[in-house]
Amino acid sequence: MTDWNQLLLEVKDGLTFAQRLPPSITYSVKNDGVPIAGSEKTVYRRLNVLESIGLANFRDGRFQINRAVHQPHFLFQKLLPSLVALKNARRFGKLYNSSDVSLSRRILDEKFLITLDYAAWELTRYQTPSDLYLYVDDIETTVKLLKKNNFSEGKKGHVILLPKIGDFSNKIERVYLDCIAKGGRNTMDAIAIEILHGDKLSAKGQFSIEYVLKVQEDLPKEQDDN
Numbered sequence: 044m045t046d047w048n049q050l051l052l053e054v055k056d057g058l059t060f061a062q063r064l065p066p067s068i069t070y071s072v073k074n075d076g077v078p079i080a081g082s083e084k085t086v087y088r089r090l091n092v093l094e095s096i097g098l099a100n101f102r103d104g105r106f107q108i109n110r111a112v113h114q115p116h117f118l119f120q121k122l123l124p125s126l127v128a129l130k131n132a133r134r135f136g137k138l139y140n141s142s143d144v145s146l147s148r149r150i151l152d153e154k155f156l157i158t159l160d161y162a163a164w165e166l167t168r169y170q171t172p173s174d175l176y177l178y179v180d181d182i183e184t185t186v187k188l189l190k191k192n193n194f195s196e197g198k199k200g201h202v203i204l205l206p207k208i209g210d211f212s213n214k215i216e217r218v219y220l221d222c223i224a225k226g227g228r229n230t231m232d233a234i235a236i237e238i239l240h241g242d243k244l245s246a247k248g249q250f251s252i253e254y255v256l257k258v259q260e261d262l263p264k265e266q267d268d269n
Contacts, residue, residue, distance in 0.1 A: 045208065047123050053092060058119065060089040061098065061112040072104045096123065097130035097224075110226045114248050118223075121246055124209025125217070125224035133182065135189050136200030143194070144175040147202045150192050155179050156211065159225055162218040163232035167239055168263050170232055176221070178207040215243045223248050234258040 063079050064070060076086035090106055093099035098109045111122065137143050144161075156179075157165075160172035179185045182204050186196070194202065211217050215236065222233035234250050235258050241247065 045124075045127070047120055047209075050096075050123055050127075051120055054096060054098075054119075057089040057092040057098070058112055058116070060086075061093060061108050064108060068107065070106050070108070072101070072106060076106070095130070096126040098126065109224075110230065111224050114223060118246055118248055121216075121220055122224050125221045128178070128205045128208055129221070129224055131206050132176075133186065133196060133204045134198060134200035135186075135194045135196050135202045135204070137192070137194045139197070139199055139201070141201065143201045146192075147175060147189065147194070150188060151177070151179075151185065155185075156207070156214070158205070158218050158221045159229055159232075162214075163222055163229070163236060166215065166218065167232065167235040169235040169258070169261070170228060174201050174203055176203045176205060178205045178211070180207055182206055213243065213245070215240050216245060219244060230254065231258055235262060238262065 060076075060080055064075060067075070070076060072083055072086050072090075076090075077083055080086040080089055087101075090099050090101050093108070093112070094101065098112050100107050111126070114122065135143075135147070137146060155177040157175070157177060159176040160170075160174050161176070164170065164172045177185075185204055189202070190196075194200075209217070219233055219236045219240075222229040222236065230250065231254065233248060234255055237244060237247055238255075238259065239262075
């Protein structure tokens with residue numbers, strides 16, 4: 044069992060480093076990282092620990108940071124299981140189009156827990172889902188079943204398997220945390236979940252006012268009025 048408190052301590056310096064970076068899509072180790080960390084060696088040490096939980100990626104002296112690093116520190120203990128699960132995600136496809144989603148759900152016979160795109164859609168009706176993210180008890184057994192049905196593993200697959208780690212007692216909150224951890228378009232899903240189901244959340248993230256206003260404006264009226 045993962046000691047999330049210990050892991051949080053290990054990534055603390057990396058989070059502090061990332062939170063001091065100015066807003067940008069990509070950064071230079073030399074020009075952006077060194078002035079904050081003090082040396083290239085320290086920059087790479089910080090990036091390595093962030094990369095281990097999916098919060099950074101780097102190559103050839105350039106790096107990118109997941110926006111989730113800007114969430115408040117108190118939220119990270121809850122976010123870590125989501126981050127680690129997403130870091131260990133495995134993608135699969137057969138025809139590599141949307142039909143793979145319905146086909147995989149029939150093959151797996153509902154023996155899974157849906158999160159991210161499709162779960163967020165069920166909760167909010169905000170964004171049309173794209174990829175099917177599934178928490179499964181035994182990834183290797185599930186992989187064998189998919190491959191038996193001619194699915195193959197690949198980066199463009201629309202069916203994504205996640206290891207079932209962390210707390211699932213509050214399913215709405217877990218989907219919310221997964222959305223924050225994933226970032227990108229799923230950040231907007233997290234905001235929509237908070238607007239519609241905020242009373243089900245024990246901890247809440249921080250989002251830019253521009254994003255919040257956009258989601259409020261775009262939410263289906265029948266949802267927003269409930």
